[in-house]
Amino acid sequence: MPASPETVFRALDSFRIETPSWGYADTGTRFGKFHQPAAAIDMDDKLADAAHVHRLTGCCPTVATHVLWDFAPGVDASVVASKAQALDIRIGSINPNLFQDQLYKLGSVGSPFETARDQALAHILDCIRIGKATGSRAVSLWFADGTNYPGQDSIRERKHRFEAALKEAHAHLSPEQILLVEYKPFEPAFYQTDLADWGMSFLTAKKAGPQAKVLVDTGHHYLSQNIEQIVAWLLDEDMLGGFHFNDRKYADDDLTLGSIDPYQIFRIFHEIHFFAWERGGKYPDIEYMIDQSHNLKPKIEAMIQTVCTAQELYAKAALVDHEALVQAQRKGNIVDAEMSLKKAFNTDVSVAIADWRGTKGLEADPLAAHRASGYAEKAAVERAKRRQELGIATEHSYA
Ligand code: PSV
Ligand code: MN
Ligand code: MN
Numbered sequence: 001m002p003a004s005p006e007t008v009f010r011a012l013d014s015f016r017i018e019t020p021s022w023g024y025a026d027t028g029t030r031f032g033k034f035h036q037p038a039a040a041i042d043m044d045d046k047l048a049d050a051a052h053v054h055r056l057t058g059c060c061p062t063v064a065t066h067v068l069w070d071f072a073p074g075v076d077a078s079v080v081a082s083k084a085q086a087l088d089i090r091i092g093s094i095n096p097n098l099f100q101d102q103l104y105k106l107g108s109v110g111s112p113f114e115t116a117r118d119q120a121l122a123h124i125l126d127c128i129r130i131g132k133a134t135g136s137r138a139v140s141l142w143f144a145d146g147t148n149y150p151g152q153d154s155i156r157e158r159k160h161r162f163e164a165a166l167k168e169a170h171a172h173l174s175p176e177q178i179l180l181v182e183y184k185p186f187e188p189a190f191y192q193t194d195l196a197d198w199g200m201s202f203l204t205a206k207k208a209g210p211q212a213k214v215l216v217d218t219g220h221h222y223l224s225q226n227i228e229q230i231v232a233w234l235l236d237e238d239m240l241g242g243f244h245f246n247d248r249k250y251a252d253d254d255l256t257l258g259s260i261d262p263y264q265i266f267r268i269f270h271e272i273h274f275f276a277w278e279r280g281g282k283y284p285d286i287e288y289m290i291d292q293s294h295n296l297k298p299k300i301e302a303m304i305q306t307v308c309t310a311q312e313l314y315a316k317a318a319l320v321d322h323e324a325l326v327q328a329q330r331k332g333n334i335v336d337a338e339m340s341l342k343k344a345f346n347t348d349v350s351v352a353i354a355d356w357r358g359t360k361g362l363e364a365d366p367l368a369a370h371r372a373s374g375y376a377e378k379a380a381v382e383r384a385k386r387r388q389e390l391g392i393a394t395e396h397s398y399a
Pocket of ligand 3: 217219220252291
């Protein structure tokens with residue numbers, strides 16, 4: 001099936017995806033970090049890298065921030081926002097850090113210790129304030145909270161502590177802000193995670209207030225779980241706030257989107273297009289965000305690869321013939337219904353996407369444009385020098 005350029009253009013015109021500040025810096029697994037000379041050292045570098053990705057792709061105008069890593073204590077958040085603006089991007093979701101402090105050993109807002117709960121709530125309220133100062137919409141909550149052994153704490157008490165904290169946080173939101181509540185089945189808690197699945201996030205968000213919604217991180221599910229069904233239910237309940245996109249083979253691997261199962265991401269996007277089609281083309285307000293930080297791939301290349309994959313799968317999913325799909329569904333014609341999806345998935349949209357980029361004054365191939373720009377090489381030289389001056393570890397040389 002040839003790609004209908006109009007449909008692809010329309011889909012891409014409205015598609016934005018947020019890149020994460022932590023995806024530009026040296027991060028790693030719990031086993032170690034492999035340093036890259038071009039990795040961002042500070043927030044200025046992260047903003048510069050995010051702006052570079054946006055310049056090449058035209059669809060990443062915001063950058064997600066992780067508060068403890070990105071906003072040094074005492075730094076005026078609005079200054080950071082102005083720096084972003086000067087680079088033609090904006091500060092996107094604000095992510096509190098509720099897992100690194102020693103006080104959070106037994107949890108943050110779910111901890112049995114009041115001092116830990118108070119500190120966690122105060123930090124969330126700080127994040128809401130930073131969100132207001134930076135003009136960002138989403139405060140995105142991910143909790144490492146849980147227990148490691150049966151009997152360690154009361155599961156119901158922990159639930160109540162969560163409900164109280166999120167209700168209090170919600171009361172501090174401005175009318176423009178939203179609170180995203182992310183779930184994850186396990187890790188770092190290995191017996192019970194307080195917000196382990198979409199149902200737990202859903203109920204907690206509902207109790208917090210109308211501006212709280214569920215965040216679906218594609219890597220935070222058990223293997224073979226039907227994520228698009230979760231998406232369809234959340235859409236139907238007006239409770240889908242956003243995504244953290246990544247791919248995985250085993251668990252929370254944070255691999256490049258679509259590297260393992262692109263059809264799954266396509267099916268998720270299909271649910272969204274289908275939902276909007278039924279509503280006369282009105283799309284829900286969803287924050288599309290990337291949650292990946294590559295330890296081995298060059299960071300900016302991995303980010304561009306991810307963004308392009310997201311655009312491709314979003315465009316393909318827009319090509320589903322909804323009329324034909326509904327007709328087939330009504331007749332119980334399973335093969336034709338399924339083929340409506342398959343046909344769209346198998347359509348080559350690369351030319352249409354390259355043409356769309358042309359209409360926006362963008363290079364047809366953002367990855368090639370990045371490589372030709374020399375940006376990473378320049379950053380590597382400058383940042384390696386700065387790292388040396390600052391006494392920060394640098395890449396091991398195999399030479
Ligand atoms: C930890 O699992 C995690 O990957 C969550 O997905 C968060 O969204 C992310 O870190 C940033 O805090
Ligand atoms: Mn996430
Ligand atoms: Mn994760």
